[in-house]
Amino acid sequence: MSTPPTPRVLPTDTRPAGGAPDDDSHDGGAFGWLRALGPRGRRAFGGAFGGYALDSYDYFTLPLSMVAIAAYYGLDSGQTGLLTTVTLVVSAIGGAIAGVVADRIGRVKALMITVVTYAVFTVACGFAPNYETLLVFRALQGLGFGGEWAVGAILVAEYATVKNRGRTLGAIQSAWAVGWALAVIVYTLVFQFLDEDIAWRVMFWTGALPALLVVYIRRNVHDAPEAAEEREKSTDKGSFTAIFKPGLLRTTLFAVLLSTGVQGGYYTLATWVPTYLKSERGLTVVGTGGYLTFLISGAFIGYLAGGYLTDILGRKRNITLFAFLSAASILAYTNIPDGANGLLLVLGFPLGFCMSAIFSGFGSFLSELYPAAVRGTGQGFTYNTGRAVGAVFPTMVGFLADSWGVGGALVFGAIGYALAVLALLGLPETRGKELL
Template sequence: MSNISERIERLPVTPMLWRVLLLTGIGWMFDAMDQGMVAGVMAAIGRDWSLSPADLGVLGSASAVGMAAGAAIAGMVSDRWGRKTVVTFTLILYGIASAVSGFAPNFIMLLIFRFLTGLGLGGELPAASTLVSEFSPAKVRGRMVVLLESFWAWGWIVASLIAYLLIPIYGWRIGFILGGAPALYAAYLRKGIPESPRFLEEAGRFKEADEIVSKMEHQAAISYNETKETYKSCKVKLRSFTLFDLLSKIYFRRTIVLWILWFGINFGYYGFVLWTPTLLVGKGFSLVKGFEFTLIMSLAQLPGYYSASYFIEKIGRKVVLVVYLGGTAFSAYLFGKAPSVSTVLTYGCLLYFFSLGAWGAVYAYTPEVYPTKARGSGTGWAAAVGRLGAIAAPYTVGVVYEAKGKQAGFAYVFIMLTIVFAIVALVIAFAGIETKGKSLEEINSSEV
C-alpha cells in the first residue's frame, strides 16, 4: 500500500472529510432539484404546449443524452486533471443551463437547454462520488458515499415542494429558475474543497498530498513520522483511460457488471420518477394531487438512504444491492397494480425507499472497483452507459403508456420496470464482487 493511502486508511472521520462531504453534497442536492423539477413540470408543460406522451418522453430523455456525454468526458478528464476541477466546472455549467431552461421560448430550445443541463449534471455526479470515496478510509467509505447520495433525497423533496406549492400558481418556468440559480452559489462554495490526495499522489504531487493528509491527521490528533524528502514532488503526466482499456482482460468483468447495473437502475428509476405525476393524472388524480402524492413518496427516500448507509458497512455492498434492487422490483409490481389511494401511497413509498437505497449503494460501489489511475474514467463510463438507460426509459414508457391506454398502460409500464430491476439484482448476486472493509488499493491489487 502506498504511503499517502496508508495514512488515509489510519484516519477516523475527520472534519475535513465532513467538509468535503457537505460541500459536495450541497451541489448534489441542486442536481437532484433539477431532475425532480423535470418530473414536476412534465405534466404542466404537456398541458401548456399540447405535447403528446411521446413528446414528453423526448423531453425526459434530452438531459439524459447530455448526462451520458458529460459522464464519459468528465470521468476521463478527472483522471487527467483532477476531481476538484471537474466537480466545480460541471456544477457551473449545470446551474446556468438549468436556470435558462425556465426562459425557453419553445419546445426545441427547451430540449437544447435540457441537453446542456445534463452535460453538467452527468459530468459532476461520478467525479463527486469518486472524490468522496478517495478521501474516505475503508471502514466508512461506503457509508460516506451513500450519505453523499442522500443529498439527492433532499433536493428531490425541495423540487416536489416547488412543484406542489408554486408550479400550479406560477407555471412550470419558475421550477427551472429556482432549481438552477442556487447551484451557482454552491459552485462558489466548492472552491474550499481540496483535491483528492490519492489523485495527487498518482500525479506525483506528493507534497500537496502530504499537506492535505497532514491536516486531516492533525484534526484527528494522529502523528506520522516521515522525512520530508519522501514528499519531493515529481509531477507525472497522467493519461485518461480509454474505453478499450476498461474492456481489457483485467477490467472486463467489473466493467460489464457495472454497465449492466448502471443501465438497469437508470432505466428503471427514470422510467418511473419522471413519469409519476403524469401517470397519476392519467389514473384519474388531479395534477395538484399528483404533485402531492409525489411529495409524500419522496419523503420515503430519506429512510431508504440512511438504512442503506448503515447496512452497507454491516452486511456488504452486494447484499445491500441485491436486497434493495429486489425490493424495488417487488414494489414496482405492487405500485402498478395499486387499486386505491392508500395503496398508491403505500407502494409508492416502498418504491422510493428501496430504489434510492439501491442508488446510494451503486454510487458507493462503483468507484471502489477501479484503481486510482482509472477510477474517474471507469466511474464516468459506467455512468455514461447508465444514461443510455435514462435516455431510453422516458421515451419507452411514453410509447408503452400511449399504446396500451391510460388504465392498462399504467400496469404494463410497471411490469416492464419490475423485470428490469429483477434482472439487475440477479446479475449483481451472481457476478458482482464484494468490496466491504477493503482499502481501495487492496481491492485493486490483483485481478478481480
Template structure:
C-alpha cells in the same frame, strides 16, 4: 507514507464539510431533475406542446447526462476532480438559468441538453472525490449519505413547484436553479484536490501540503515530510494504467466493467421508466391520489430512510450484498405496486419501492468507484453511469409504446420487476466485495 497518513486521519469536520459540499451539488442536481418533471405539465399547456415534444424535453436532458458522465469522467482523470466538479456545477446552473429565458421550444431543448451534460458530469466525479477522501471503514457510509442529498433535492423541487410556480410562473423554477453558480465559489475555497489524483500525476509536494493542512485542521500531531517519496507504495495499476477507454475492458477489469454497466443500465432504466411516467400511469388506472402533493411528499420522504438503511448495511454486510438485496426488493415492491387495487396499497407499495430503489442508488454510487484504480476511477465511473443513461432514454419511450398498445399497469411494472431481479442476480454472480478496504488494497486485489 502519504496515503498511510491520509487513511490514519480521524473522521472530523473536514470529512463532514466535504460531504456537505459534494452533497449540495447532489441536492442541486436532484432539484433540477425534479423541477423539470413539475414544470413540464405547465409548459405543455402554455406552449401547446404535443406529447412527443414533451417527451423530447425529458429525453434531451438524459442524452446530455450520458455524454456528460463519459466526458467529465475522462477529464477528471486528466485535469483533476475538483476542477471538473466545479466546471460541471457551473455549466448546469447557468444553463438552468437560461431555460427561464427560452424563447422557443428549440431553444429550450438546447439549454436542457447543456443542463443534462453538466448534471451527468458532476455526479460520478463527486462520488469519486468523496470515495478518495473517506476513510476505508466508513467510505460506504459516506457515499450513501452523499446520495441521500438526492432525496432532499426532490423535496425542495416539490416545494418550489407547489408553492412558487402557481404564483410566479414556470420561469421562477429555472431562476432558482441558477443558485448553484454561487456555490462554485464555496467549492474553490473549501474543497482540496484529491490526494490520490495528485500522486498519480507525481504532484507530490501538493499532496504533502494537503495532508499537512488536514492534519492541522483535524488536530493531529503533524510532522514535516522528509526524504523521497516511495512511489512503489502506490499501486502499479494506479500509476501505469492510462485513462483510456480500452483499459476498462482489459483483463483485470472486464468482468467488473460488464457487471457495473449491466447494473447501471437496469437501475437507470427502471428508475426513469417508473418515475417519469408514474403520475400518468397510475392516474390512468383511476387512482386520483397520485395527483396530490401529499402523494409526492410521501413517496419522496420514503427515499430518505432507504438511503440511511443502505448507509448502515454497506459497512455491515457489504456493498455487493446490500446492492443485490435492495435491487431484489425493489423488484418485489414494483410487482405488487403494479397490482395494487386500492389507494392504500398503492401508497404502501409505492413508498416501499421508493425506499429500496433509492437505497440501491446510494449503494451503486459507493460500489462503482471502488472497482477501479485511481488512474481510471473517474473514467470507469463515468462510463458506467453514461451507459446506464441509455436505459434512462429507452425506458420512457418503451412505456409510451406499451401504453399506446393498451398494456396495463400490471404488465408494465412486471417488466420493471423482472429487470430488477435480473440485475440483482448479475451483481451477486459477477460482483466483488470491497467493504472496509483501502482503495490501495482494492487495487492490489485487482492485480491478483
C-alpha cells in the same frame, strides 16, 4: 469468496480520511462515519452533498413540470418522454467526459465545472421559445447533470475510511432525495400561485441556485492528498482505453449492465410517477405533492439505510436485496385498485425506500472496482453509459402509455432490476478494499 485485503496503516498526515484514524474510535454514534472523514473530508462531503442535491433539484424541474409543458407545446406522451431520454443520453457523454477530466485535472475542479454547466442550461430551459429549443437546452443540461455524481462520489470516497465508505457514500446519495423534496416544495408553491403557462418556466429559472455552491467549493474543498498523489504517478490517468484493457474489460462491461438495469427502473418511476398521480389518479397539484412527500421520505431513509447495509451485507448482496424489493414495489404500486388512494399513499414510502436503497452502494462499489488513475474515468463511463441506455425505459413507457395507460406501462421498469441482478454475476465483491 476471497478474504478482503487488510487495510494499510497510513501516516497521520496523508490519510485519505483527512487525517482521521481508521479505527473503532470513530464508529460510535450515528455520525461516526462523518467524524471519521476529518475536517478536510467533511468539507469535501459538504461540497459533494450540496452539488448532488442541487443536481437532483435541477433534474426534477422537468418531470414535475411535464404535464404543463406538454399542454403548452401540445406534446404527446412520446415527445414528453423524449425530453427525459435526451437528458439522460447526453448525460452519459457528460459523465464520461467529467470522469476523464477528474482524473486529469482533479476531482474538485471537475466538480465545479459540472455544477456550473447544469445550472446554466437549466435556467436556459426556462427561456425556450419552442419544443425543439427546450429539447436542445435540456440535452446540454445533461452534460453537467451526468458528471456531478461520479466526480462528487469519488472525491468523498477517497476521503472515507474503509469500514465507513458504504454509509458515507449512502449519505451522499441521500442528497438526491433532499434536492427532490426541495423541487416538490417549490413546484407546489409555484404552480399553486402562478398560471401553468409561466409556472413551468419559473421552475427552470430557480435552477440558478447551484451557482452559490461553486463559491463554497472553490474556497473550501480540496482533493484527498494520498489518492491525488497516486493518480499523478500513473501514465494512464484519465484514459478511456485503460478501462477496456483485459484486466478491466469484464468489470467495465458488467458495471455498465448493472447501471443500466438499476437506472432504467429508477428513472422510469422518477419520470412518470408525477404524471401517473395526476392523469390516472386525478390528484391536484397539492395532492400530488402530498403523495410525493411519502415517496421522497422513503427515498431519503432508504439511501441512509442502504448505506449502512452495504457495509454490513456487502455491495452485491445489498443491490440484490433491493432489486427484488424494488421490482415487487413497482408491481404493488401500479396494481392498487381505483379509489384506494389511501393505500397508494402508504405504499409510496416503501417504494421510495427500496428504489433508493439500491443506489447506496453504487458510490463505494464503482469506486472500488477501479484503480486511482482511472477511477473517475471508469465510474463516470459505467454509471453514465448505464444511465443513457436506461433512458430508453422512460421513452418506452411514454409510447406504451397511450395504449397501456401510465400505470400499466410503469411495470416495464421492473425489467431493469432483473438486469441488475444478472450483472452482479460478473462482478467481484469489493467490501473492505483500500482506495489506492
